[in-house]
Amino acid sequence: MTRISALGHHQPEHVMTNEDLTRLVDTSDEWIVRRTGISARRIARDESVTDLAAAAAGKALAGSGIDPAAIGQVIVATCSAIDRVPSIAAQVAGRLGIPDAVAFDLNNGCAGFTTALATADHTVRAGAARHALVIGAEKMSDVTDWSDRTSCVLLGDGAGAAVVSAGEPDGIGPVVWGSDPARRDTVRMRDAWQPRFAQDGQSVFRWATTELAPFAREACERAGIGTHDLAGIVTHQANLRIIEALVRQLDAPQAVVAQDVVESGNTSAASVPLALAKLVERRAVPAGAPVLLFAFGGGLSWAGQVVRCP
Template sequence: MIKPNTISIKATGSYVPDHCVSNDDLTQWLDTSHDWINKRTGIHNRRLSMGENTSELCIKAGQNVLKGTSVDPEDIGLIIVATMTPDSQSPSVASQVQAHLKAANAMSFDLNAACSGFVYGLAVAEKMLRHMTLPYALVIGGEVMSKVVDWSDRSTAVLFGDGAGGVLLEKADAKEQFISEDLHTNGDKGHALVSGEKSVSNPLVKGENNLGQLSMDGREIFNFVTKAIPVSIQTVLDSAGRQMEEVDFILLHQANARIIEIMAKKLNCPLDKFPTNIEHYGNTSAASLPILIDELAKEKTILNGNKQTIILSAFGGGLTWGTLLLELN
């Protein structure tokens, strides 16, 4: 008997903190305004944790992924958490998710590709699951960006929010959903986004023993994204022998609404093919795509038997970027 070897998305889920911070709220300590932030980013609000750490957000997102399914957590063979803001270097966030979900048979690890992390995580999980005995893999993107943001820096403080989201992958006799991919890193430009930098600290080496806050060269990242992402999207289409007209939705990392508008123009696509929720959550790094996917699934815009072709594309620190072409059942 041939074992099933096709991978599909079985369920989605997300979780964001209750505390909502508006652009007007930020004016209490930053020299900014709602109009200034909205014009440059499209962001109106963001959710900030009031004490919940990354693992807590990811655990709740994982519970929401499994809610409504009949999946036994012991049938999950793999848990990947994409994050650049873990609770600690060890234990991993994924291992804490594994413990709380009682997924006793799951191997678990964190993956850090910054804002590209969820796309990277999906690409890794899809390949690993094909060769595993158990039929399910859980991929979560989760961040508490408020831990690493310099809240006195107007150029970055207005951008980020906290949250988590994920998907459950299933290996079964079904239509293959993962069609093509394009993943890259350009470490030469890694200086454009730095977070958590830590100098060597031992009795023989002078250095600080604290983690650095996030710093970002917005102009360099903007230039990189607007050149690299259209090429990456075209690459996955060419690899699969598909045309842009066949794509129903392009889900981009929710970093900046203006970048998304430029992507639509460069790809010669109507803007309504690019769903957004950045106005509500800001940039939640590795969590942005899975939160968006879950919202669209709950609205029945994607998945739910709609038989759609979608593209997931993300970019972030490293510098990293990646694109997946999916055909949803």
């Protein structure tokens, strides 16, 4: 059995408002809010992806009470890291005093954290590690085209982390994951030396709001619960309009729906753990309650599972 034993999150101090963006591109607060629901985002000025990841992971590790030497696996989900080798995960392990864990980065776009969480879950269930540290960390401001008003209004920086541990009660449900490679270019980040985020926004919106709900429901079915039993729903914080449209298709009247996108923007692989950690921190969802995690994005890919809140 596996469970999330602790969570942590970290965001840069600098807040970029919609009003700030009007000085960079032809836009307005009304235009951004109406189309995305976003009012602000955090931008890292002096922090790297490693800095963000280590800060969130350090909080999760401290909250778990687990000796760093007991961590057997470190995974960092990111698509914005500039460093290739050593991996961000190896750098985080070094900073936190984790001596000999297998450490690697995972890139599955915005679905990176839920993919990494499933990977850690499988590792612990197989007995290859007793504790794993899973982190979603992004510095999207490094890959933002600040002249493109359709994308620069969306993106923000941050990190969230979870400690996955063996032991009762069983708290991580089976994963539902997949991809649609035929539409792989709908979200893209190319040019290795100066990558820039770009997407076909309308195509992503249609895909997310018309094709993904069945996979979210399947994650609940595999966990042995109905959507009406959910205490919380944390989707990828891509766009408030997508979140609202997706949740409407799920019969989950009791669920608290994460809307961290409003104040944090789209933080890609960091968005699910960041939003989940905030819900747990303010006890918006009771300990032990079932929460659906469901992320989607570049690839086009998706991954989700039901977890029990620590």
